[in-house]
Ligand SMILES: [Fe+2]
């Protein structure tokens with residue numbers, strides 16, 4: 001799970017680099033702190049930086065974009081069709097894409113169907129429907145909630161009165177919402193008094209049974225091969241069960257590994273002492289040896305996570321050719337996030353870095369009970385609703401984190417707990433890990449729930465959780 005935030009103050013970061021004889025420019029320091037990621041700090045220790053003895057702001061930006069690789073040989077970036085950049089213009093394109101896609105989804109709701117743009121709503125006054133991105137949230141002196149909503153060319157203040165039940169709803173920065181209410185033009189500038197808000201959300205529906213024999217897609221995550229805490233025995237047991245004559249094992253057709261498949265290197269400070277294998281190529285080779293034992297007619301899909309050797313910023317590309325070449329033919333590789341269609345069912349897979357952000361924002365959510373955070377993601381139809389937290393995202397023309405199509409199954413990982421739920425007919429899982437409690441988790445008082453494979457029947461609503469301990 002969870003990047004240790006050992007470097008959560010400037011002094012700590014400066015001291016760390018000082019001890020390695022490296023100077024950090026003020027701009028670089030700001031960028032590191034802005035991203036708030038401990039892992040970024042150790043990943044900056046590339047051979048180029050060590051030999052130059054200096055970290056510039058550009059180095060940090062390049063790292064977030066994935067251009068600096070601690071191990072050049074295996075961190076060959078495969079951008080595929082993902083066009084990326086990092087100028088202000090690129091960020092604007094990303095937010096415009098997010099707004100356009102989510103507006104389209106919101107307008108499919110029977111309540112709102114059509115909306116005015118903010119400019120017209122301000123001019124017309126009276127009862128209006130608008131769609132806006134939340135760019136600021138505050139509370140007025142009198143206890144009302146005040147939002148700033150923006151569309152592509154205007155912004156407006158939106159007031160949710162303290163006695164309106166909507167005020168209790170969780171509203172997040174950067175989310176796109178539909179708002180219905182009355183525009184008052186009496187104040188200094190027009191404001192909308194909110195009556196109701198409309199989220200893109202998931203339309204309610206039942207899971208259909210086809211009446212056919214079960215076909216299972218199984219989900220496992222966070223294997224962390226290469227770590228001393230990788231649970232080899234449990235993993236072996238799972239593979240021998242897949243090879244057994246058990247009826248459910250025979251019906252397993254797809255297996256999904258949703259990221260952090262190896263422990264990687266340089267992901268957090270002092271990781272070396274937790275590793276059994278220090279070379280990522282060795283780690284992937286060992287994983288490949290395990291996966292070779294899975295029958296060839298099982299389709300295996302492997303996605304990267306924040307421990308894998310691709311760039312940290314999402315969307316994460318496929319593994320490099322060097323890594324892919326280590327695996328047998330029936331293993332397919334996915335970027336993170338990705339939506340697969342299996343037997344006519346949409347299976348959306350996301351490693352889950354944003355769950356670290358969501359768990360802090362969603363009341364009642366915690367690492368043991370991550371369902372509330374997963375459902376908050378589905379309600380907002382966005383895999384990382386708040387921009388700029390602990391989830392680095394690369395700007396591009398298209399926002400790949402918008403949940404454009406309603407999935408039948410939503411698979412996440414990263415947290416190392418195990419949680420299965422159903423939100424309006426979308427079955428979801430936070431997939432279990434194959435790593436026992438790490439020192440960091442002990443320190444955080446978090447106990448993982450390891451070695452569980454979750455199997456979804458693609459022909460009915462049935463789910464099987466099999467524990468291999
Ligand atoms: Fe993990």
Ligand SMILES: [Fe+2]
Nearest residue numbers: 260305306414
């Ligand atoms: Fe992770």
